[in-house]
Amino acid sequence: MANTKEKLFADFTAPTAQEWIDKIQVDLKGADYQKKMVWRTNEGFSMQPFYRKEDVDKLATVNALPGEFPYVRGNKTADNEWHVRQDIKCECPKEANAKALDILNKGVDSLGFNIPADKISAEYVETLLEGIYVECVELNFTTCQAHCLELAKVLVAYFEKKGVNPEKVEGSISFDPLQKMMVKGKDTAALFTTFAKDLVETLAAYPNFRAITVNAYTLTDNGAYSYQDLGYALAWGNEYLNLLVEAGVEPCVAAKNIKFNLGINGVYFMEIAKFRAARMLWAQIVAQYTPCKEAAKMHVCAVTTTYNMTVFDSYVNMLRSQTETMSAAIAGVESIVVTPFDAPYEVATEFSERMARNQQLLLKEECHLDRMVDVAGGSYFIEELTNALAGQAWKLFLAVEEEGGFLAAVTAGTIQAAINATDKERHANAGKRKEFILGTNQFPNFTEVSEGKTPITPCAACCGEEETPVAKLQTSRLASEFENLRLTTEKAAKQPVAFMLTIGNLAMRQARAQFSCNFLAAAGYKVIDNLGFPTVEEGVDKALEAGADIVVICSSDDEYAEYAVPAFQYLNGRAMFVVAGAPACAEDLKAAGIENFIHVRVDQLKTLKEYNAKLGI
16 A cells, blocks of 8 residues: 555656746736736735645744644644634623523523623622633623722632632633723823732732733724734733733743633634734734743634724625634634624624524534644645735834834824724725725625614724824724715615617627616715617616616726717716726817716725715715
């Protein structure tokens, strides 16, 4: 058998990298290799279309096993199990308890309780946790930052009263004053100095219940690119680690008390690499404080983002969050929160929460992603991407450190300015369709109406432009401007009708009609496509019969010289006239009075706003 195997493999010669490139060049049929095949990431580096073993042999990270420093391959060695977490807003402790008990029977094994500060008491916690076996369920708590220590003391008293094994209590308290600084613009840095050490000491007997949290998902929800998520999260965590050590907490204890709640954006492979790189870089940072390898493990809860979610075609949000959840699961995080698909416009319903839970259960029960350690291991592409992203994020981390650390950068507004600038850039790219939002600026649902759905304005935005001691994150969901445009159109006295005057070359007229329908439906216009007309006069007559407000001529570049001007003149101002494309004769058409052209290089959002203005909307 051995000889057979040797002979079989001897029959095949491994192609060289150049031979692969030559083959790709042939298949490209003259197209530019760099433009067609190389991925130029938003992170500032490029990725090749393929990698070989020799490309990753130079990377030290591939030599470590799962569970080994620097943990790029994960903290786990037996499986890839993660906690399915659902958060609960706790106005009434009895109702929150009933909900918690219900969802624990539906696949959840991690709970997040958001407790009002004025409700914290032993009686409240007793009611809230009644019937919940705290040794079997991960428990996470959020409350006002100034009351986290009070909550911790109440919880410890509860645990002691119940006689639970401290080693088996798992969870966290979300003590993160720097998050509040960026979101609210309030200088809350002193809270960390006041409470952090006492908080750690209060929970000292509970090694798996973490006192300090880095809520970096806030950056993801405000549009940050992956390298910003990673670089700033590391600087954020290092700031807390350094402050704890300066306050007299042992470095090993300090590191073990920090938990990272990281966001997941929609760039599938990049996010897999992000979580792997995060563990690797955090391990290197902690190693500068303590030789304790256990302390160097990064503990991560991943949260799907709201930034790319939409009000219109909202079920597509489940596709987005599903791929995000897959990224985190494959990367080996410890728990995941899937944001319900209806988050942009309403308080989550029982149905949307059920779907969010089932999205994770699907990956466990159907895909078995929880059974194999380091699911991404062995992928040359992922290894190279992890290394490249780590390098870019590390540069950002060092830049923050050179500024004096994360606290200094937040106080100066540097972090907020960078994230706000990225958000602005991404909104501009979405407006030009350089960044696609499925169902919004690309392939919108032509017949959908809002049916009363109104976008929820996040607190960071609703606080307005008032002066605050610290600069705030001032961002909005990527689809928000398109949604506002569509809602404005929906409220108009008459829904604008866009009629496709298709004529001439069959392939070109169909392609341009489809493009134009997608382009204009993004504003909520009613679009009417057609098979084709023998003359422009017949097409214009049919458009006017249909009550068209916009007539879009769809043909080939060459034929526009023949059809566009006669169609425009025959229409004679009875509706807006638009040419689909950027033909060579565009200047001649403009000279004839034609003003409107739509094609892949125009700013879609700006154009649609202009059309609404011309239509009196």
